[in-house]
Amino acid sequence: MKTLSDQAVGTAHGKIILIGEHAVVYNEPAIAMPFLATPVEVIIEKINGESVISSSYYQGLLQTVPDSLKNLKSLIQSICSDLNQPVDGLSISISSLIPPERGMGSSAAVATALVRALFAYFERDIAHNTLLNYVEISEKIAHGNPSGLDARVTSSASPIYYKKDSHFASIPLHVSGYLIAADTGMKGQTKKAVRDVARQMERASHQTLTIIKKIGHLTEEARLAIQDDHVERLGELLTLSHDCLKQINVSNDRLDHLVDTAIKNHALGAKLTGGGRGGCMIALARTAKQAKLIAHKLMENGAVETWIHALGENSNE
Numbered sequence: 001m002k003t004l005s006d007q008a009v010g011t012a013h014g015k016i017i018l019i020g021e022h023a024v025v026y027n028e029p030a031i032a033m034p035f036l037a038t039p040v041e042v043i044i045e046k047i048n049g050e051s052v053i054s055s056s057y058y059q060g061l062l063q064t065v066p067d068s069l070k071n072l073k074s075l076i077q078s079i080c081s082d083l084n085q086p087v088d089g090l091s092i093s094i095s096s097l098i099p100p101e102r103g104m105g106s107s108a109a110v111a112t113a114l115v116r117a118l119f120a121y122f123e124r125d126i127a128h129n130t131l132l133n134y135v136e137i138s139e140k141i142a143h144g145n146p147s148g149l150d151a152r153v154t155s156s157a158s159p160i161y162y163k164k165d166s167h168f169a170s171i172p173l174h175v176s177g178y179l180i181a182a183d184t185g186m187k188g189q190t191k192k193a194v195r196d197v198a199r200q201m202e203r204a205s206h207q208t209l210t211i212i213k214k215i216g217h218l219t220e221e222a223r224l225a226i227q228d229d230h231v232e233r234l235g236e237l238l239t240l241s242h243d244c245l246k247q248i249n250v251s252n253d254r255l256d257h258l259v260d261t262a263i264k265n266h267a268l269g270a271k272l273t274g275g276g277r278g279g280c281m282i283a284l285a286r287t288a289k290q291a292k293l294i295a296h297k298l299m300e301n302g303a304v305e306t307w308i309h310a311l312g313e314n315s316n317e
């Protein structure tokens, strides 16, 4: 009989929306980026007895996980059953640098790393589509109705261009530069912001639709800038899209202040990322040195945490 490995590791990373948020709700495209500065690692080791799990939220038996980890328990049970392996005898330890509830794909990334670790532990190869299907099981429990975007971006090295109703395409990443993300320390208010944009669309449809369409054009241009290595143009497009997002009232003073701070400190561009009214912002810099300075200035100006990701660096795909 084949002996299984005593230890296996699975990795994944966070995601950020580079451009196109809110407009994507109205059938315009958006682009999401793998964000390697926030990695996730799952280590599985062989133990005797019942399986245990350890994460920053919980340490204990897999059988008695709290509700917040039920998605992972289901995922482990499905995989062990599909691979004809016992659910006992595993020590699963999860470490994640992705802040939760910031729209950075935290739950999908943990699920991705867990699926990879389990398949490595049981010495099985896994096709990318099978991985996505497993992550969806977990995301359905965690979020109800996942779009599939987070699963794709947290397991991929390439930016993903996407439209509503599961239109996904990888973009060849030829642009180089440094992407800085900063956390405002406030929870984003995606649901409320999406609802308010819908109300605006009813009240002032022509005006609102013009802005939404403009974000769509900026996103198409950003796709070209990424694949044709036009980092300066990409920066301009980010700032222009932030102006559009301001016009549809999904920014707030704290985000605007961080965006202005980044630009004053020679960012090529900056914008909010995700649902807005809190959450995170991003800035683009040409060099590592500029990125570090911008991150430092963002911290001085109210950010609670910053991360720097070198575009084009190897990832774990």
Ligand SMILES: C[C@@](O)(CCO)CC(=O)[O-]
Residues within 6 Å of the ligand: 017, 020, 021, 022, 023, 024, 025, 103, 190, 194, 274, 275
């Ligand atoms: C604001 C939004 O476009 C992105 C939130 O991360 C909402 C959505 O696409 O569901």
